[in-house]
Amino acid sequence: MKKKSSLARRMARKLAWTTGAVLAVKVASDAVNRIEFRDKVILITGGSRGLGLILARKLCEEGGKVVICSQSEETLQQASGELSTGYGEHLAILCDITDKRQVKDMIRKIRERWGRVDILINNAGIIQTGPMESMKEEDYESAMKVHFWGPFHAINEVLPDMMKNHAGRIVNIISIGGKVSFPHLLPYNTSKYAMSGYSEGLAAELKKYNIKVTTVYPGLMRTGSPRHIDVKGRPEKEYAWFKVLDSLPVLSLDADRAARKIIEALRRGSRTLTLTIPAKLAIAVHGIAPGLTITFFDLVNFVLPGMDGGETKKGYESESEVSSSFMTKKTDEAAKQNLQK
Secondary structure: OHHHHHHHHHHHHHHHHHHHHHHHHHHHHHHHHOOOOOOOEEEEEOOOOHHHHHHHHHHHHOOOEEEEEEOOHHHHHHHHHHHOOOOOOEEEEEOOOOOHHHHHHHHHHHHHHHOOOOEEEEOOOOOEEOOHHHOOHHHHHHHHHHHHHHHHHHHHHHHHHHHHHOOEEEEEEOOHHHOOOOOOOHHHHHHHHHHHHHHHHHHHHHHHHOEEEEEEEEOEEEOOHHHHOEEEOOHHHHHHHHHHHHHOOOOEEEHHHHHHHHHHHHHHOOOEEEEOHHHHHHHHHHHHOHHHHHHHHHHHHHHOOOOOOOOEEEHHHOOOOOOOOHHHHHHHHHHHHOOOO
16 A cells, blocks of 8 residues: 555656646746847738737737738728827738739838848638538639738748748738638638648748747637628528627637737747637547537538528628627627728
């Protein structure tokens, strides 16, 4: 009995020592990798509204020289006007990130102004929701251009300076859709899976240049973005389920809180960040038992709206009693706060 008790104590001490050592290494690593944002040149794609704008506000407040880009001149001017009222130094550039030449020209303008890009945050995104039958090849091409090729070209443009300076940070905001493929979002999921693989592999290859790549997997966030999604199949019903899920406190995360977590991961140089408990659970279950999650999605797909014509509408064109009810109040409030209206 005494031998068993002694063995248990020794094992407990070893466990405590190992845990302490791991924590000490983590604290030391965080301290070494930690950066401040003052005077850092930070490019945020899709920075004129939603999560991108929230990140721009916070990074400007921390003294960063923030560049926002958008393909919408109207929203870009609105966002720039807001950032000019006390947030800090910034630059707003009209740029369609799906156009390689425009991306190259944008980086040239940033170099002319500040000489370099220290931090790149790939945030721009689009969403098409609807049944598989409603999706066309162009939908997949559009999603790949925005979620993969746009970030790919932006990364290639900033890498030469980062590699030369042996320093830099890249944040790729992916999605839970880059780990688990939810029904009625096939073009979105396909493009996010592609970017997820590229981002995680890139992180390993760029470590030797002291360039940190952070891959972010958010679940649903209340940014107000549903207004701008493309809705197919039965637009009103598709929009209703998407917007309601986007608004539920248990399933979705406040965008301001999400931005704080992303910035902290960027500051530490974290490899990955998964936002929301449901997203963490979904990734964990899918990793252990992918057949189980696919079977669950069989059931989900059964209750989602089917086809009813081939029209495509924007979210704001597809409002109904359900999507405009008390259940979606938080998303509507976020839309007003983050220039989504």
